[in-house]
Amino acid sequence: MDERPLILITNDDGVYAKGLAELIEVIRLFGNIVVVAPDSPRSGMGHAITVDHPLRVTRLQQEEGLLIYSCTGTPADCVKLACNQLLEKLPDFIISGINHGANTSVSILYSGTMGATLEGCIHGVPSIGFSLNDYSSEADFSKAKIVVARVFQAVAQHGLPEGVCLNVNVPQGDVKGINFCRQTRGKWVEEFEKRTDPHGREYYWLKGYFNNAEAEALDTDDFALLNGFASVVPVSTDLTAYSAFQQMQKWKF
Amino acid sequence: MDERPLILITNDDGVYAKGLAELIEVIRLFGNIVVVAPDSPRSGMGHAITVDHPLRVTRLQQEEGLLIYSCTGTPADCVKLACNQLLEKLPDFIISGINHGANTSVSILYSGTMGATLEGCIHGVPSIGFSLNDYSSEADFSKAKIVVARVFQAVAQHGLPEGVCLNVNVPQGDVKGINFCRQTRGKWVEEFEKRTDPHGREYYWLKGYFNNAEAEALDTDDFALLNGFASVVPVSTDLTAYSAFQQMQKWKF
Numbered sequence: 001m002d003e004r005p006l007i008l009i010t011n012d013d014g015v016y017a018k019g020l021a022e023l024i025e026v027i028r029l030f031g032n033i034v035v036v037a038p039d040s041p042r043s044g045m046g047h048a049i050t051v052d053h054p055l056r057v058t059r060l061q062q063e064e065g066l067l068i069y070s071c072t073g074t075p076a077d078c079v080k081l082a083c084n085q086l087l088e089k090l091p092d093f094i095i096s097g098i099n100h101g102a103n104t105s106v107s108i109l110y111s112g113t114m115g116a117t118l119e120g121c122i123h124g125v126p127s128i129g130f131s132l133n134d135y136s137s138e139a140d141f142s143k144a145k146i147v148v149a150r151v152f153q154a155v156a157q158h159g160l161p162e163g164v165c166l167n168v169n170v171p172q173g174d175v176k177g178i179n180f181c182r183q184t185r186g187k188w189v190e191e192f193e194k195r196t197d198p199h200g201r202e203y204y205w206l207k208g209y210f211n212n213a214e215a216e217a218l219d220t221d222d223f224a225l226l227n228g229f230a231s232v233v234p235v236s237t238d239l240t241a242y243s244a245f246q247q248m249q250k251w252k253f
Numbered sequence: 254m255d256e257r258p259l260i261l262i263t264n265d266d267g268v269y270a271k272g273l274a275e276l277i278e279v280i281r282l283f284g285n286i287v288v289v290a291p292d293s294p295r296s297g298m299g300h301a302i303t304v305d306h307p308l309r310v311t312r313l314q315q316e317e318g319l320l321i322y323s324c325t326g327t328p329a330d331c332v333k334l335a336c337n338q339l340l341e342k343l344p345d346f347i348i349s350g351i352n353h354g355a356n357t358s359v360s361i362l363y364s365g366t367m368g369a370t371l372e373g374c375i376h377g378v379p380s381i382g383f384s385l386n387d388y389s390s391e392a393d394f395s396k397a398k399i400v401v402a403r404v405f406q407a408v409a410q411h412g413l414p415e416g417v418c419l420n421v422n423v424p425q426g427d428v429k430g431i432n433f434c435r436q437t438r439g440k441w442v443e444e445f446e447k448r449t450d451p452h453g454r455e456y457y458w459l460k461g462y463f464n465n466a467e468a469e470a471l472d473t474d475d476f477a478l479l480n481g482f483a484s485v486v487p488v489s490t491d492l493t494a495y496s497a498f499q500q501m502q503k504w505k506f
Contacts, residue, residue: 046300046329047362054448054456076299076363077459084443085457106375108492109300109368110329122359122440150506158504163438164494178506182493185416187375190337195307203307204334234501236494239361240435241417244487251411253403253431 005031005092012112015070019098022141036082039070047115075116094120097130104221105184121165144170181231184220185213258284258345265365268323272351275394289335292323300368328369347373350383357474358437374418397423434484437473438466
């Protein structure tokens with residue numbers, strides 16, 4: 001009887017991304033892997049799901065302990081389809097990534113990597129999203145894989161509280177350590193670039209830079225990352241702002 | 254000089270949805286309106302943004318105190334484009350909806366209505382998302398509009414804490430009152446429907462039902478809605494699970 005854990009892997013850079021292959025390589029050490037990943041990049045999809053179109057699935061690879069599917073949907077679709085249709089039982093862990101590019105601060109809300117991770121958490125499965133602070137398609141994941149192994153082993157040992165998953169970001173280059181952090185306050189400042197197409201019609205490209213609203217806060221994920229540490233933020237699927245209730249008690253509708 | 258507030262309106266059912274027209278009608282009482290809404294339905298888009306394609310914008314209507322644009326992007330794109338490109342200054346309020354269908358519990362994560370609302374909050378603008386518990390394209394919004402007016406006036410009077418926006422859901426039929434609530438614990442149980450296309454290839458339709466994990470909890474948004482009350486959940490853009498830190502202190506990486 002096979003006692004190895006069943007681990008679902010997905011990502012948002014698509015099934016052919018280097019970060020996915022690197023994640024598979026390290027996570028295979030710990031269990032049997034089923035990959036269900038988007039058939040092409042789905043960056044910026046957040047927690048989007050596909051309700052107006054049907055989904056298609058293609059089996060790409062099958063060998064001992066590794067089964068790989070591609071899916072036409074979003075990262076969150078991949079998790080739903082795997083947990084409810086493709087797998088015979090719920091996986092023991094759901095791992096998303098390794099994303100090409102950081103997902104700190106409010107980027108978690110736009111991140112397909114973390115959309116899939118939150119979806120795994122909603123399904124009651126211990127779920128972790130990993131991102132490397134390097135957008136290059138040929139990024140070096142060698143140090144990130146060590147972080148993946150260590151964080152995975154800690155989760156396997158301790159479990160995760162109900163309704164909590166992990167958002168892990170890894171710096172480029174050497175990693176000085178792994179720190180628990182909170183989400184940085186900040187926002188992306190967009191400066192849309194307006195262009196005119198060959199037919200004279202205007203269009204806009206989204207571009208922007210991250211504006212850290214608390215660059216000196218030592219306990220934030222961006223501070224950790226910028227100072228060479230991997231950040232581990234425990235993330236809740238409950239978005240209720242409990243601290244706001246007291247202030248609102250005086251409201252009359 | 255025009256002292257009326259500038260109010261940005263968007264939604265995820267698209268610029269031609271009845272819920273948007275109803276929202277415009279009631280919010281016009283309180284200020285000058287700019288609408289930037291998707292050119293077609295974007296349900297289930299969550300906080301998705303468009304990074305791989307350019308966006309196009311079309312001016313549909315302009316009259317005293319009302320300017321309507323459609324946009325090829327997601328609800329969150331609409332807010333970004335309005336705040337950073339189309340408007341001369343940040344709006345005083347951002348209102349999203351009225352969605353055709355409820356957005357209680359974890360549905361907030363999949364909801365384009367709330368993706369736009371969270372995006373407004375990230376921009377530092379008091380932001381409210383409204384949803385009616387009726388998926389019909391011809392739903393009756395007459396009672397919902399009263400809730401919209403009352404909640405809007407309360408926000409205009411008291412403001413909202415930094416990093417907090419509101420998720421408001423309105424029941425069908427008579428509304429017994431408006432209650433502050435927390436997000437219900439629960440999940441969607443998906444039962445994908447597998448079909449075969451005329452070419453013999455399989456595809457899957459997402460379908461499911463909501464499973465309330467705490468149906469008797471009086472302080473939840475689903476309990477309010479099912480019992481004829483409108484629910485107001487204060488929602489945070491900070492997803493850090495602060496309660497998890499203590500438990501994780503013993504972890505060693």
